[in-house]
Amino acid sequence: MEEHYLRYPIGQFDKPPVITKPVIENWIETIGSFPELLSLEVALLADEQLDTPYREGGWTIRQVVHHCADSHMNAFVRFKLALTEDNPIIKPYNEALWAELNDSTSLPVASSLFILKGLHHRWYSLLKNLDQEALKRKYTHPEHGQEFTLEETIGMYAWHCSHHLAHVKSAKRKELWG
Template sequence: MNLEQLKYPVGKFVKPESITKEIIGSAISEIENFPGLIKIEIQNLGETDLQLRYRPEGWTISQVIHHCADSHINSYVRFKLALTEDVPTIKPYEESLWAELPDNNLSPVVSLQLLEALHTRWVYLLKNLTEEDLNKEFIHPEQSERISLRENILIYGWHCQHHLAHIRQAKELKFD
């Protein structure tokens, strides 16, 4: 496997030409099932296993789970901002620096518990969005582009698949 395959085991996100209700529903299911799938993947892992990396110099399983909690909290807030403000500019954050903060030394189970609660609220919100809501947008300043909530649901459905694949890859390939 080359580095690109190790970084993107499910491929990079590709926005479909047309975003149908079925595609949105599938992405919401990915988001809904994600915490439970992580729980299954890590249930029998010891502390040493949680330090396995999905690629050389990549994050450990533990760091991936903490990252997902950070990322998904930010996404949830972005949805709420877009739903309550007129095309807000969201605040990006330095993922790699967040991954180095002291709370990442906690057990990943803490972040898994956070993901379980967060995803319960997030999925409830997503399942209750109207067509008008789905068309609302925010501006991501790093790319200087407008992102609709419809598209952001797909991005985070992909994000869940992406990092679940990282966890599975780390368990299989066992990079230290």
């Protein structure tokens, strides 16, 4: 149970049976505010603190920040594809291997925080201007063998933002300051 909590401190994404306009608006605000909240959490951390894993066997805070930039760049492209093509098959990537690359393990987090700030500014604007028809557009994820609507995907990425923000907070609380 403890391992599951450390891995999923806010639980796993649970798509509501009905996705309402207020729910989508809340998710969009979560996506919009994420870069600032993440920046505030990591602003005063030293390198050795950034290199602290959020759980045993988990990524370091540094890797989490870089992963968020990698993941959200891919998400933004997926949204653009779904909005401009009919149910495109998106390209998956191996996030675990990406997190082990040199840029994810050693670069300062500022580079990914800059990416997230600019990317989320654009993504937020795009999301705020989607109509009901656009929200129902889909893409197919070949690894999962299923279609995802953009409205559902907004929820998954709002969860993703909160999920990794909780990892950073957990690492700071548990590992850095006891």
